[in-house]
Amino acid sequence: MSRRVAASSAIACVLIPVLAAMPARRPQYGGTLRVDIGATLTSLDAGQGRAGSGEEAEARAQIESLIGEHRQSAAADAGAFRVSEWQPGKLLTLAANEKFSGGRPYVDAIEISMGRNARDRLLDLELNKTDFAEIAPQDARRAAERGVRLSVSQPDELLALVFLNSAREKARTQVREAISCSIDRGAVVSFILQKTGEPAAGLLPQWVNGTAFLFSMPASAAAGVARAKELLQQMAGPTKLVLGYDSADALEQAIAERVAVNAKEAGISIVTLGIVTGKTASDSGADAVILRLTMNSAKPRMALTDFLSELGKLADVDGSALSDLATTQDIFDRERAVITDYQVVPLAWAPHVYGLSGRVRDWTAPGPAESWPFADVWLEQPAASTPQ
Amino acid sequence: MRHSCRFHFLLTICVVLFVIAGAQARAFRQHTDALPKVWNDLAAELADIVAAMVSPAHPVNFEFVNVSGLGAAGADAARAALEAQLAHHHFRIARSANADTALRATLAESSENYVWTVEIRQKDSGHAEPQVAIVTLAKNALPNDSGDGQTVTLKSQLVWKQAKRFLDFRLIGGDPAPLSRLFVLEPSLLEVYDSKNFEWELQNKIAISRSKPWPRDVRGYLKGSDDKIAFAMPGISCTQTSDAIPAVKCEPGPEDLAATGAPVPGIEVGEAVNVGLSCGDARAMVASSVGDWTQADSLQGYIVRNNQAFASGVASGTAVAFDGPVVSLVQDAPGTNAVRAVVRNLKTGNYEGYLVTASCSQ
Numbered sequence: 001m002s003r004r005v006a007a008s009s010a011i012a013c014v015l016i017p018v019l020a021a022m023p024a025r026r027p028q029y030g031g032t033l034r035v036d037i038g039a040t041l042t043s044l045d046a047g048q049g050r051a052g053s054g055e056e057a058e059a060r061a062q063i064e065s066l067i068g069e070h071r072q073s074a075a076a077d078a079g080a081f082r083v084s085e086w087q088p089g090k091l092l093t094l095a096a097n098e099k100f101s102g103g104r105p106y107v108d109a110i111e112i113s114m115g116r117n118a119r120d121r122l123l124d125l126e127l128n129k130t131d132f133a134e135i136a137p138q139d140a141r142r143a144a145e146r147g148v149r150l151s152v153s154q155p156d157e158l159l160a161l162v163f164l165n166s167a168r169e170k171a172r173t174q175v176r177e178a179i180s181c182s183i184d185r186g187a188v189v190s191f192i193l194q195k196t197g198e199p200a201a202g203l204l205p206q207w208v209n210g211t212a213f214l215f216s217m218p219a220s221a222a223a224g225v226a227r228a229k230e231l232l233q234q235m236a237g238p239t240k241l242v243l244g245y246d247s248a249d250a251l252e253q254a255i256a257e258r259v260a261v262n263a264k265e266a267g268i269s270i271v272t273l274g275i276v277t278g279k280t281a282s283d284s285g286a287d288a289v290i291l292r293l294t295m296n297s298a299k300p301r302m303a304l305t306d307f308l309s310e311l312g313k314l315a316d317v318d319g320s321a322l323s324d325l326a327t328t329q330d331i332f333d334r335e336r337a338v339i340t341d342y343q344v345v346p347l348a349w350a351p352h353v354y355g356l357s358g359r360v361r362d363w364t365a366p367g368p369a370e371s372w373p374f375a376d377v378w379l380e381q382p383a384a385s386t387p388q
Numbered sequence: 389m390r391h392s393c394r395f396h397f398l399l400t401i402c403v404v405l406f407v408i409a410g411a412q413a414r415a416f417r418q419h420t421d422a423l424p425k426v427w428n429d430l431a432a433e434l435a436d437i438v439a440a441m442v443s444p445a446h447p448v449n450f451e452f453v454n455v456s457g458l459g460a461a462g463a464d465a466a467r468a469a470l471e472a473q474l475a476h477h478h479f480r481i482a483r484s485a486n487a488d489t490a491l492r493a494t495l496a497e498s499s500e501n502y503v504w505t506v507e508i509r510q511k512d513s514g515h516a517e518p519q520v521a522i523v524t525l526a527k528n529a530l531p532n533d534s535g536d537g538q539t540v541t542l543k544s545q546l547v548w549k550q551a552k553r554f555l556d557f558r559l560i561g562g563d564p565a566p567l568s569r570l571f572v573l574e575p576s577l578l579e580v581y582d583s584k585n586f587e588w589e590l591q592n593k594i595a596i597s598r599s600k601p602w603p604r605d606v607r608g609y610l611k612g613s614d615d616k617i618a619f620a621m622p623g624i625s626c627t628q629t630s631d632a633i634p635a636v637k638c639e640p641g642p643e644d645l646a647a648t649g650a651p652v653p654g655i656e657v658g659e660a661v662n663v664g665l666s667c668g669d670a671r672a673m674v675a676s677s678v679g680d681w682t683q684a685d686s687l688q689g690y691i692v693r694n695n696q697a698f699a700s701g702v703a704s705g706t707a708v709a710f711d712g713p714v715v716s717l718v719q720d721a722p723g724t725n726a727v728r729a730v731v732r733n734l735k736t737g738n739y740e741g742y743l744v745t746a747s748c749s750q
Binding site: 104 | 494496503522524601602682
């Protein structure tokens with residue numbers, strides 16, 4: 001708990017000064033909000049839903065929430081924005097919907113530049129070429145040090161090590177527990193996530209269910225390794241495991257490599273393996289994988305149900321939904337049942353991080369499954385020059 | 389003589405012990421009195437669960453940790469309440485640290501609830517992990533915090549709160565009392581509450597229509613006299629027409645509402661209004677702080693002196709802090725020393741209406 005608080009405090013020290021000292025203003029109308037996204041959308045056809053890669057699906061969902069069912073030719077009052085220009089794969093321009101039932105958005109337009117990779121997005125923010133871009137959590141500290149204004153959500157993404165069903169014999173409970181003990185979660189947060197996040201011992205973060213502190217972690221990295229060695233001494237023969245990660249995900253790769261290093265200190269051999277897109281974890285030959293699970297609800301029962309459903313597809317985990325009447329105690333008990341079997345080893349919680357230009361006002365980081373609140377955002381207009 | 393000395397000595401000891409015992413009882417009562425009843429009920433529920441999990445036959449170690457946002461006084465009271473409830477179940481708290489059973493109570497919180505847990509560790513129980521008892525209290529189930537007494541200059545009173553956004557409110561006749569009435573102005577709706585048995589009861593809902601969508605930053609102010617309320621919103625101006633069951637008559641009004649405030653001379657503030665209060669030869673103002681609507685806010689009193697060439701304002705007294713931005717600030721009625729502030733509480737998401745009264749100590 002104290003380490004978690006320390007990590008949060010550290011990032012707050014970096015971020016808060018950047019966000020503070022905004023002068024008070026009534027919202028102003030006007031201006032064009034410039035947005036960079038990594039996805040490259042080639043179609044805006046309705047009904048595509050979350051088709052495509054994770055990044056594309058996310059971008060499509062965000063855009064659909066901005067325009068609603070409001071297409072270029074329609075005259076409905078649903079959707080805060082309407083499409084005014086569309087260059088497939090390059091640029092999407094949205095205009096404020098004057099008839100929007102929730103009130104006309106403050107900005108006149110949004111220009112969404114597509115296909116901007118993480119490096120481009122960061123550069124655009126630094127050079128004030130964009131007003132908004134999502135930043136990888138591991139890049140947040142660097143961005144703040146370069147003067148980029150950041151907005152950080154509550155931690156809403158779980159990073160976990162999941163043992164696959166197929167490896168149940170190979171990775172028995174004691175091995176799984178030894179690996180869990182050996183992992184230095186503090187280092188994962190400090191060095192890989194650059195202090196943007198929290199070490200995790202449970203599936204849900206503290207702010208969601210209020211019980212994360214009940215899941216204990218080794219008192220120190222050395223104590224964890226010692227406990228892992230103690231567990232391994234009770235077993236016969238060396239253990240060799242393959243740990244898979246999404247080959248296109250630098251964060252997953254860094255974490256997988258860190259887990260392998262920690263496990264080696266305890267005497268467990270882990271080989272990391274990049275799994276190419278399109279190949280399933282079980283087909284890859286991996287015994288365990290690094291998984292990123294994004295919360296789809298801030299309600300603990302729904303968030304845990306979603307997580308268990310996903311985990312149940314890979315590991316020997318009861319993936320059934322929690323009852324609508326589940327209490328905090330029920331949710332905790334179910335969470336603990338998964339954790340104490342070590343089929344799922346929580347590592348860290350990461351937030352969503354957004355880079356903003358200095359003129360963006362009234363931005364609030366969205367919660368799980370919420371959309372970018374661009375209709376509420378307004379842009380600081382340059383002060384009119386005073387005649388001499 | 390020797391017997392007399394001994395008697396006086398024993399009497400003194402008795403008096404001292406009596407005083408100490410009385411002080412402790414008072415302190416305990418003050419602790420538990422500091423808690424709303426719901427907390428005591430929660431402590432009882434938690435103690436019941438613990439009693440069902442572990443026998444009180446032997447002394448237990450008891451530890452209490454507060455990792456929630458509840459202040460030290462509240463946490464002390466919570467601890468005292470739980471200890472009292474455990475004692476009610478005949479648990480005895482051991483002085484030494486090596487009792488066979490250890491109870492570790494933690495007061496924590498999530499975004500929606502206070503979460504109170506007790507981890508029970510028993511030697512030779514066969515459980516590798518501690519047993520855990522959990523109870524919760526929804527933050528929005530807590531009674532209203534009056535929020536007053538934060539400053540000698542400004543005194544705030546929470547009048548109304550609701551999850552739905554509202555633009556302004558007007559309290560007529562004071563707190564829920566016979567014949568008092570409360571108006572709450574929402575976008576598209578005016579709600580009228582009358583006092584019944586010292587609680588607010590909805591009397592009437594009056595829809596406010598407009599041919600085009602409201603502006604995103606729709607504003608609205610209640611004004612008029614206590615007998616005949618009026619209000620203005622963009623493009624609409626309305627006046628109360630009947631009293632018993634309030635109704636209003638509306639007519640077109642200006643799109644841009646006239647400013648309700650005035651700047652504090654020489655100081656950058658958020659919203660500012662004059663209050664009908666003289667502090668010697670100066671006048672008083674109340675203003676919110678700088679910051680946008682994503683940040684916590686406060687109200688500060690200012691003394692404004694009109695010098696020969698210019699007016700200048702100086703912050704005076706301690707600010708009244710809120711858990712969110714002040715989204716609307718108006719003088720309660722012309723000439724009064726009170727202002728109405730609508731605050732969007734960032735912690736709970738509720739909108740809250742405060743009546744803030746300014747007084748000037750000379």
